Amino acid sequence: MVKKPLNKLLLIFLAVFLLPIFIFTVYQISTLNENESVLTEIYDKQLEAILFSVNQYSQDLVDDWAQELSEAQADSSFTAERVKEFLMENESVQYMLWSDSMVQETYLWFRAEETGKKVGQVLRDTLTGRQQELAKLRSYQIEGYIRKEPLGRLQLDGVLSGRSGLLFLLEEGQKYQVCLMVLNPGLFITQNLAQKIQAVAQESFIISAYDDTNDLQIVLTDSIVDQVPNKRPLWLLPDYSLGIVLKGETIQDLAEDRTINNLLILLGVDLILLVGLFLIYRNMQKEIKLAQIKSDFVSNVSHEIRTPLALISMFAETLEMDRAANEQKKKEYYSIIRHESNRLASIVNKILSFSKMEAGKTNYDLQLENLTEVVEDILNTYEYHLNSLGFNCKYTPNGSLPEVSIDKNAVSEAVINLLDNAIKYGGGSKEIEVRLGRDNSHVYIEVQDYGLGISPEDQKYIFDKFYRVPTGSVHNTKGTGLGLTLVSSIMKAHGGTVEIESQSGEGSTFRLVFPA
Numbered sequence: 001m002v003k004k005p006l007n008k009l010l011l012i013f014l015a016v017f018l019l020p021i022f023i024f025t026v027y028q029i030s031t032l033n034e035n036e037s038v039l040t041e042i043y044d045k046q047l048e049a050i051l052f053s054v055n056q057y058s059q060d061l062v063d064d065w066a067q068e069l070s071e072a073q074a075d076s077s078f079t080a081e082r083v084k085e086f087l088m089e090n091e092s093v094q095y096m097l098w099s100d101s102m103v104q105e106t107y108l109w110f111r112a113e114e115t116g117k118k119v120g121q122v123l124r125d126t127l128t129g130r131q132q133e134l135a136k137l138r139s140y141q142i143e144g145y146i147r148k149e150p151l152g153r154l155q156l157d158g159v160l161s162g163r164s165g166l167l168f169l170l171e172e173g174q175k176y177q178v179c180l181m182v183l184n185p186g187l188f189i190t191q192n193l194a195q196k197i198q199a200v201a202q203e204s205f206i207i208s209a210y211d212d213t214n215d216l217q218i219v220l221t222d223s224i225v226d227q228v229p230n231k232r233p234l235w236l237l238p239d240y241s242l243g244i245v246l247k248g249e250t251i252q253d254l255a256e257d258r259t260i261n262n263l264l265i266l267l268g269v270d271l272i273l274l275v276g277l278f279l280i281y282r283n284m285q286k287e288i289k290l291a292q293i294k295s296d297f298v299s300n301v302s303h304e305i306r307t308p309l310a311l312i313s314m315f316a317e318t319l320e321m322d323r324a325a326n327e328q329k330k331k332e333y334y335s336i337i338r339h340e341s342n343r344l345a346s347i348v349n350k351i352l353s354f355s356k357m358e359a360g361k362t363n364y365d366l367q368l369e370n371l372t373e374v375v376e377d378i379l380n381t382y383e384y385h386l387n388s389l390g391f392n393c394k395y396t397p398n399g400s401l402p403e404v405s406i407d408k409n410a411v412s413e414a415v416i417n418l419l420d421n422a423i424k425y426g427g428g429s430k431e432i433e434v435r436l437g438r439d440n441s442h443v444y445i446e447v448q449d450y451g452l453g454i455s456p457e458d459q460k461y462i463f464d465k466f467y468r469v470p471t472g473s474v475h476n477t478k479g480t481g482l483g484l485t486l487v488s489s490i491m492k493a494h495g496g497t498v499e500i501e502s503q504s505g506e507g508s509t510f511r512l513v514f515p516a
């Protein structure tokens with residue numbers, strides 16, 4: 001009965017909370033990849049811009065060289081000194097062949113330690129073979145643009161293997177000269193470009209140059225391991241390229257980390273929601289159960305009150321109508337009325353105590369008392385009641401009990417509740433035992449019966465409010481389900497506990513334990 005509406009609620013919860021979250025999770029996962037690729041693209045562009053700036057720098061550098069050499073050429077009395085100085089300053093420039101456009105008047109410049117043999121001829125041949133490029137350079141120059149034509153790796157018969165050529169024009173008033181520059185690419189990169197590269201790489205990037213023909217890495221900042229996704233050719237050295245990666249983690253790593261983090265967060269949120277849902281479900285299950293127990297309680301109490309009320313009403317009417325056969329009978333009816341009134345009072349008192357306890361309004365007046373006296377008072381008052389029901393109560397006192405700090409009325413109420421239960425759930429057995437005792441630091445009162453007993457499963461709940469064992473003959477006995485709740489609350493207020501030992505069909509022992 002409880003399950004059906006709850007299952008419906010669960011379905012509604014699932015639809016209202018989990019479905020949107022699920023859709024959101026799927027959406028997130030799908031857009032994450034999209035975001036990552038946009039991010040990667042933006043990043044690639046940024047890396048490309050960095051490489052562009054290095055290329056631009058190398059271009060500017062060679063422009064400056066061309067300017068310097070043009071000026072040296074114009075300064076005819078000091079041309080040789082100025083060019084030598086230039087060569088000394090720029091180790092990466094190994095040879096320069098200056099020539100007229102027809103390659104007839106040529107002059108070979110080289111550093112002091114280099115040998116010019118053979119090289120001059122080879123360079124002249126190269127220049128002769130590059131007439132097309134020369135014509136292009138000239139037409140650019142006429143339009144006012146000085147272009148530097150990279151020739152790439154020079155085929156110089158082993159004389160200059162691994163060297164690169166660069167072709168540009170030197171201006172001299174209206175005339176011009178051709179300059180074929182032979183560069184040592186490794187030195188050009190490590191000496192002329194390295195500083196700029198360090199500056200743009202800073203702490204964040206690793207930039208390396210590559211000799212693409214020989215598949216060699218020229219380490220500039222740190223060496224790049226694994227493959228380099230962002231590689232761009234060097235404008236002036238077409239056989240060489242620059243590669244750049246992010247230091248530490250690559251952008252791919254970062255994107256992957258971000259994806260994983262986002263997914264973990266989403267998973268966490270989903271999990272929290274699921275746990276929340278489970279807690280709500282469990283709470284509602286409890287609430288519904290409690291509502292049911294409360295309604296059982298109302299019917300139980302009505303039932304318990306109805307019987308004494310009917311008896312009182314019936315015997316009062318008999319007495320009123322003078323229908324009692326004799327004085328003996330009259331006395332008996334009065335006794336029944338008194339007994340049933342007491343029963344009613346006890347039920348009402350129990351409910352009142354409980355409602356006070358629930359409202360936190362119970363006051364305990366703790367005094368040093370002798371438990372023996374408290375228990376014997378109860379037994380004296382109860383003796384008649386027990387005997388009239390045919391019960392035999394065996395009492396075992398203990399002579400060495402210290403006084404304990406208790407509220408006498410509350411403890412009496414607890415013991416009476418235990419005695420009432422021993423009577424109610426006595427089954428066929430008419431034996432009840434009450435014992436007083438002590439151990440190291442505790443004093444206790446035990447009430448034992450040999451009645452129906454309580455299964456271990458039910459023992460977990462009997463102190464819960466309104467709980468009554470739902471099966472068997474126990475259930476046929478009337479009750480409110482409040483007695484043991486009150487006992488447990490009274491013991492808690494005394495800093496003590498209630499212990500139970502019981503087996504189905506063999507009886508139960510309840511022990512009220514007080515700190516001595």
Ligand code: ADP
Nearest residue numbers: 421425453462468469474479480481482483484
């Ligand atoms: P009730 O008014 O139902 O007796 P209690 O709180 O006193 O309420 O007890 C709770 C339940 O514990 C009872 O319904 C009964 O099933 C079980 N119980 C309590 N005392 C005993 C006992 N001495 N023997 C067997 N069952 C007991």
